Amino acid sequence: MPDSRPSLDPLQLGTYFDLIEVVSLLRHSVEQQLREAGDLSYVQFQLLARLGDSPTGSHRMTDLADGVVYSRSGLTYQAGLLEKSGLVVRAPSPDDERSVTVTITDAGRALLAKVLPGHIEVVSGQLFAPLSRDDVKTLAELLAPVRDHMRATPPRSAAPRRRKGA
Amino acid sequence: MPDSRPSLDPLQLGTYFDLIEVVSLLRHSVEQQLREAGDLSYVQFQLLARLGDSPTGSHRMTDLADGVVYSRSGLTYQAGLLEKSGLVVRAPSPDDERSVTVTITDAGRALLAKVLPGHIEVVSGQLFAPLSRDDVKTLAELLAPVRDHMRATPPRSAAPRRRKGA
DNA sequence: ACCACTTGCTTCAAATTCGAAGCAGGAGTA
DNA sequence: TACTCCTGCTTCGAATTTGAAGCAAGTGGT
Numbered sequence: 001m002p003d004s005r006p007s008l009d010p011l012q013l014g015t016y017f018d019l020i021e022v023v024s025l026l027r028h029s030v031e032q033q034l035r036e037a038g039d040l041s042y043v044q045f046q047l048l049a050r051l052g053d054s055p056t057g058s059h060r061m062t063d064l065a066d067g068v069v070y071s072r073s074g075l076t077y078q079a080g081l082l083e084k085s086g087l088v089v090r091a092p093s094p095d096d097e098r099s100v101t102v103t104i105t106d107a108g109r110a111l112l113a114k115v116l117p118g119h120i121e122v123v124s125g126q127l128f129a130p131l132s133r134d135d136v137k138t139l140a141e142l143l144a145p146v147r148d149h150m151r152a153t154p155p156r157s158a159a160p161r162r163r164k165g166a
Numbered sequence: 167m168p169d170s171r172p173s174l175d176p177l178q179l180g181t182y183f184d185l186i187e188v189v190s191l192l193r194h195s196v197e198q199q200l201r202e203a204g205d206l207s208y209v210q211f212q213l214l215a216r217l218g219d220s221p222t223g224s225h226r227m228t229d230l231a232d233g234v235v236y237s238r239s240g241l242t243y244q245a246g247l248l249e250k251s252g253l254v255v256r257a258p259s260p261d262d263e264r265s266v267t268v269t270i271t272d273a274g275r276a277l278l279a280k281v282l283p284g285h286i287e288v289v290s291g292q293l294f295a296p297l298s299r300d301d302v303k304t305l306a307e308l309l310a311p312v313r314d315h316m317r318a319t320p321p322r323s324a325a326p327r328r329r330k331g332a
Numbered sequence: 333a334c335c336a337c338t339t340g341c342t343t344c345a346a347a348t349t350c351g352a353a354g355c356a357g358g359a360g361t362a
Numbered sequence: 363t364a365c366t367c368c369t370g371c372t373t374c375g376a377a378t379t380t381g382a383a384g385c386a387a388g389t390g391g392t
Contacts, residue, residue, distance in 0.1 A: 015302055016289050018309040021233055023189040025316040028236055041348080062370065067187055070194055071350050076372055078348090098357045098370045123182050126319060130311040136181055142305050143184040145296040150191040153292060207378080228340065237380050242342055244378090264340045264387045339388075349378075358369075 026127050033122045038115040043068060043078055045115065048087060051104035052112050058103035060093065067151075087111060192293050199288045204281040209234060209244055211281065214253060217270035218278050224269035226259065253277060 034040045046068045051057055065075040079102055082088040087108035093099035200206045212234045217223055231241040245268055248254040253274035259265035
């Protein structure tokens with residue numbers, strides 16, 4: 001090893017930029033579909049989908065936020081919106097009085113079911129169209145360790161955001 | 167084929183969510199580093215990097231925006247910030263009076279150079295750490311066709327954003 | 333030259349995000 | 363119990379993003 005500095009060769013750099021671009025474009029496409037189909041933002045869809053996947057249909061606020069919203073206040077805001085639309089219900093946890101449990105409502109499940117086919121169609125058509133089944137499997141096997149590694153390496157505590165850059 | 171509806175099997179669905187999560191976490195990590203190292207947002211970094219890569223060090227506004235900012239006004243805003251910080255200069259295009267050419271300044275290049283090593287370190291440590299060189303190559307070969315396909319399939323014209331959802 | 337249409341950017345109001353600060357409930361120790 | 367620290371959520375102000383509307387400049391047809 002002739003060089004101990006961390007560095008990215010062109011292959012890595014290109015892969016990194018492709019990754020960012022692909023997800024960026026995908027997210028943009030999906031956001032449009034979700035807005036048209038159900039007047040949902042992508043964040044709201046992710047939250048609903050998480051609740052829908054849960055066996056109980058509910059989550060604590062904090063658990064719900066992880067990986068979707070990177071600030072507590074952001075989740076409070078989104079949960080408020082979803083509740084106002086009648087898609088979820090918030091209630092204090094039985095065991096911990098501070099904690100809030102968010103539960104998806106029937107309306108929430110209905111909206112999710114209504115929106116999901118179109119969502120899948122977009123993802124399928126945009127992301128997976130040029131990939132064979134084996135390609136997808138390979139991709140999945142590459143992403144899994146990366147995902148686990150990144151989950152296990154949480155970012156350092158946040159630095160304050162500067163006011164009025166310049 | 168017993169089913170003609172577009173659908174995602176569990177493998178695709180999991181891969182899609184992993185992809186979103188990985189990029190989401192990566193972006194979050196990188197954003198922190200960029201803020202600490204150079205008081206740059208990720209968008210600003212991307213714009214600077216693009217300008218730095220260009221042979222002339224400049225781009226028309228519209229070309230600069232593609233794939234980074236999804237609204238014209240957003241680019242105007244960011245370009246204004248970068249210009250206020252002295253990192254870029256805006257000037258009307260010679261050939262087209264409406265068009266604005268954005269050019270990176272020496273200060274912009276200097277900041278880019280200052281920020282890049284840390285950026286690379288984060289990407290390397292977060293994204294590429296669990297992957298072998300062959301893995302990266304495989305990933306690159308999977309992403310390339312997807313990227314090209316998504317570039318070639320632009321989203322439909324935007325739907326209006328609803329006010330006061332509910 | 334004139335006119336309608338398009339293009340490139342900016343300005344605007346509204347929505348969403350973030351980090352800091354605040355507040356109430358829990359947990360540990362004496 | 364009293365005291366201190368930690369946790370979970372909300373409120374707050376500022377920054378960023380977006381789509382719509384506006385404006386000036388280019389393009390094409392007459």
